[in-house]
Structures are given as structure tokens and as C-alpha cells.
Amino acid sequence: MFGMIPFVKMAGRGLGKIFKGKDAEDALKKEVKDLGLAKDEIDIHVDDNGKVSVKGKGVTQEMKEKIILAVGNVEGVGEVEDGIEASDDAPASEFHTVVSGDTLWAISKRYYNKGSRYKEIFEANRPMLKHPDKIYVGQVLRIPADNAESV
Structure with a gap:
């Protein structure tokens, strides 16, 4: 488990003006479902301060990370x-917060240690990313663990 993952509250996909409570939970569940990441075993709770809790089981490590990013990269x-x-x-995977000047190549x-592996990062973040x-x-x-076979 990762524990608590910080996100930039003022960045991300906007899903509504007021982001708390049941409306926010419903919006995040819809976001996860629309991205094809939905699992019935996953529960999403949003408190009044923009903290999201995700709980459940029955998903791979990759899917778990994608669900965390799908709900975390939302404004609010x-x-x-x-x-x-x-x-x-x-x-x-490691998580990387994009800063000014970042490109997938640079990341x-x-x-x-090889910019040409940017496609691995792009693929690891699909379907949230549509274009590199x-x-x-x-x-x-998501920055997947370095796999020696990919080098």
C-alpha cells in the first residue's frame, strides 16, 4: 500500500464546482468507470477537505495505481x-508530479536514464493520458519499476 498520496488540489480535470460529499463521490466513481477502471470492489469516499479514500480489493497493482491517479488528478x-x-x-510504481518544463522524454x-523510453511512461498512464x-x-x-528487459 502507498498510504497517503499528495496531489495538487488546484490542478487536474474539473468535474464540478463544489467538490465534496456524495456528489464528489459519484463524480469520481463515474470518472473511474468512464476510464474503464471500474471495479465493484472499490469504494470511494470524499471528505469536505478534498481528501479521497479508496478501499477495496480484487485489482492488480497496475489497476490500483491507475485508480489512485484517476481520482487524484481531479481538481479539488x-x-x-x-x-x-x-x-x-x-x-x-513510483509517482512523479509534473513540474514546469517536464516532458515525458525528460521524465x-x-x-x-534513457529518454527514448518515454513511451513506457505514456502507456503506463493510459487511459488517463491521451497523447504523450x-x-x-x-x-x-505512474513511473513503473525499471524492468531490465525494457532497456
Whole structure:
């Protein structure tokens, strides 16, 4: 488990003007479902301060991370509390918060020492990312563990 994952509250996809309570929970559940990440075993709760708790089981480590990012990269969410039990023992990814000047190439170079591996980061963040050039400051991305076979 990751524990508490911080997000930039003022960055991300806007799903509504008021982001708390049942309306926010419904909006996040819809977001997860629309991205094809929905699992019946996942429960999402939003408190009045923009803290989201996700709980459940029956999803892979990859799916768990994508669900966390799908709900965290929403405007109004300041942090996500991870309570999801992964159904496999795949290594956890690192999370990277995009800063001004970042590109997937530069991020790939930082984490993998090879910019040309940016496609791995792009694929690891689909379906949330639609194009490798469409990242924004404050967005949190999955950086999968470096796999020697990919080098």
C-alpha cells in the first residue's frame, strides 16, 4: 500500500464546482468507470477537505495505481488515502508530479536514464493520458519499476 498520496488540489480535470460529499463521490466513481477502471470492489469516499479514500480489493497493482491517479488528478482533490489491496505482488510504481518544463522524454531520462523510453511512461498512464505531449503541471504520473528487459 502507498498510504497517503499528495496531489495538487488546484490542478487536474474539473468535474464540478463544489467538490465534496456524495456528489464528489459519484463524480469520481463515474470518472473511474468512464476510464474503464471500474471495479465493484472499490469504494470511494470524499471528505469536505478534498481528501479521497479508496478501499477495496480484487485489482492488480497496475489497476490500483491507475485508480489512485484517476481520482487524484481531479481538481479539488488534495490527497488520496490508499486502502486498496492488490491481487498480485507486482512491484509498485513510483509517482512523479509534473513540474514546469517536464516532458515525458525528460521524465523518462530521469527515471530510466534513457529518454527514448518515454513511451513506457505514456502507456503506463493510459487511459488517463491521451497523447504523450499532453501533460500538465501538477499532474501525477505512474513511473513503473525499471524492468531490465525494457532497456
